[in-house]
Amino acid sequence: MDYLAIVVALVVAIAIHLLSRAKKRRPANLPPGSLGLPVIGQSLGLLRAMRGADGGNRWVQDRIDRYGPVSKLSLFGTPTVLLAGPAANKFLFFSSALSTRQPRSVQRILGENSILDLHGADHRRVRGALLEFLRPDMLKMYVGGIDAEVRRHVEENWAGRGTVTVLPLMKRLTFDIISALLFGLERGAVRDALAGDFAHMMEGMWAIPVNLPFTAFSRSLKASGRARRVLARITREKKAGRCQPDHGKAPRNSDLITCLLGLTDGHGEQLLSDKEIVDNAMVALIAGHDTSSILMTFMVRHLANDDATLAAMVQEHEEIAMNKGDGEALTWEDLSKMKFTWRVAQEILRIVPPIFGNFRRALEDVEFDGYLIPKGWQVFWTANVTHMDASIFHEPAKFDPSRFENQAASAAPPCSFVAFGGGPRICPGIEFSRIETLVTMHHLVRQFRWKLCSKKNTFVRDPMPSPLRGLPIQIERRTSPPP
Template sequence: MNTIITIFLFLIPIFLLLTRRKRSSGRLPPGSLGLPIVGQSLELLWAMQANTAEQWLQKRIRKYGPISKINLFGKPSVFIYGQAANKFVFTSDSSTIVNQQVKSISSILGDRCLLELIGKDHKRVRDALVSFLKPESLKEYVGKMDEEVKKHLEMHWHGKQQVKVLPLMKTLTFDIICSLLFGLGRGTRRDKLFIDFQHMIDGMWSVPVNLPFTRYNRSLQASARAQKLLKGLIGEKRVDLQKGASPRQDLITCLLSIRNEKNEQVISEKEIIHNVKLIMVAGHDTSSVLLTFLVRLLANDPAIYAAVLQEQEEIAKNKPNGELLTWEDLAKMKYTWRVAMETLRLFPPVFGGFRKAVKDIEYGGYLIPKDWQIFWVTGMTQMDNSIFPEPSKFDPTRFENPESIPPYCFIPFGGGPRICPGYEFARIETLVSIHYLVTRFTWKLLSDNFFSRDPTPVPTKGLPVQISPRKLL
């Protein structure tokens, strides 16, 4: 009898576990996980290349509803979208979901960057980055940004009849990052880093199969070379700091200088390297895409171009003898920034993102199992007719009163505690660049307007334009 009771007591938890699993699996979102590892990754990547990713996702929504399971980049995932999804992603704390990128991104950028850190570690590293990137600190760098933009135009635009905008915008944003954030001057090292950086980006959204012929493998190798170069640069900055260099001369030096009450370095060398690589990607790719599509949209809309030019010429008139732009000048560029925001709405550089469930989560009537990936897409709310009437129309007046836009419907820089710390840096970079482009050049497009996603929007021919110089005021 005792044996029967013992067996019965032993079987109870097993029975409860099995019934719980059966009940949970029945509450999973509809959909298919597809083939192991690959899943629907290639389908999504092909759709992005063809610029039909939103249509591909809409087809899933019509078939499965607003929540569905999917397998992306080697992990079972749940796809969610909409205002509620955006709010869920940006307001949930680390006890519910955490930042965890797909393996390809985390392997290339590193596991100690902001995209991977949670809790106290995330706050510690973020606070360190914000100490350099906050508006009060960046005011003194407007002049340096001005000089970098004018130098770029002198080297790559003046005297030319035709240019390809996207490659040049990538060069410009990379040079600005290297000079202002990393203190890395022009030369062989910067050129090598630029090449490795391009290869590094190529495999960030890829199936994580590490074989010699894959983009993922090439990106890993490029990331390792970039990391070695950055390690050497950090060593040089550490020596400069010991010799009395200003802690504010660049971001790397600033991070090295931050110490606690025990005089210990707050940010480790590994964290500096991984976050420098993250900033290279975030500050380079997104800003170059924004500037490229601004040039494209201004070419297609003479009225918008004329209004931007008028605003910028008013500022230029008050800058005799080639004086540098100031923080106060940027504050006057209100219309230009509204044009930039509308460009971000129509052509978001970031397609979507990933999180990880740290426990079983009830969402929208379904279960998101622990350790599953959460895939969300920002741009689908930005093209929602119920939120933005006539969403395909380019209309900067939408941003005259930002408070009229429902929360979590337009989030080009993220939201909540994970809002992009480089937001203000991107704003300065964009406004200074557009100021000199429109006051010094006119242009017209030389090719069709088609673009693909890789994963950022990329004009298929690099957006070639015919340019003509304008007379300086």
């Protein structure tokens, strides 16, 4: 008995000693909250909430109500700090101690050489290359091509139909635009297969990165591999074509891959490796396809029940059309006159931002609001925290495009409207998205009237917002269709 008592006392003493040492090693000023279960953490809870009726907004707000604007949790296998509010957004977008670092699931699907995960000189090099393709003087040349794609799409998929489902149509439209302008990929079986792989790829973007059969992550990885092989083949073919003296060189503005292949460093070497081109083409495919299609879908949804806003948009677009010839394509100058339509788009982006949130990674121990964010931890931010803050946007649930009439005079603090992110990493494709949206809405509001097939006005996130059943609507031609 004495021997057993000694053993028990020794075990207790060792346990107390180890706990004491662990407590000393643990930083005293970590944010409040819990990391939850190993690997899983709060990932399942967040994903489940995102598929709920409010797209996960209540889940985030409940954490803020419980722990405050800074709290710790674990998402997708990594310790994470959730930050909320304009000051937190500014810290996230401008701090040199933080770098973008996507969840492991996103890295594995998109590749580790994408602009989303680079920092420092590599980020500046890749971003500069992408911006070369997205310069305003080059964007002006794409308007006519986008207009032609939209006209064809509307005629084939909307005209003469009694009912259409908006989201899949918008996804296919923007995919076709991106395929043509970014990859020079013509319509046909290859483009159709790539569209299918892209849809499967998106399913596992935010998932626990365990590659088990029959999981969304496993399907996404396989789809990513197929899509990557297509883009790698396109890159090789365009690169080989550039080396053929009898074929000449395609204009640098012909598509994104050709543009990136044509960029060289100070020594005449190709600026981006082929693998970097493929990884960033994957990112460009998502950025130019998914966000724009979701924005236009939710614009259609809102306009079905807002006659005043729709009438104002129709008037704006009819005035533009009156000054154009029959069948004449839209131009960059026409887009500059669509100010009200873009304010409507911005208000939709405020209420239903396509990107729920994003991640940064602490490159070193860093402090915010008195709390330590340890090196290697993720930092997570969400757009809705500021977009729906009544102290920033008066009556935030109310649809009011006039909020964006004079943004310079707005009372909203910096880094409050963050639909496109902010700081040095603000989305480089904002103008491209604007062109897609304005051209598409120009043709839809002038040609059709519509009403929703479902009275329920709900959506889920998976991880992008998706309205109920993809938003089926009944459509009819306007009584006096424009020429």
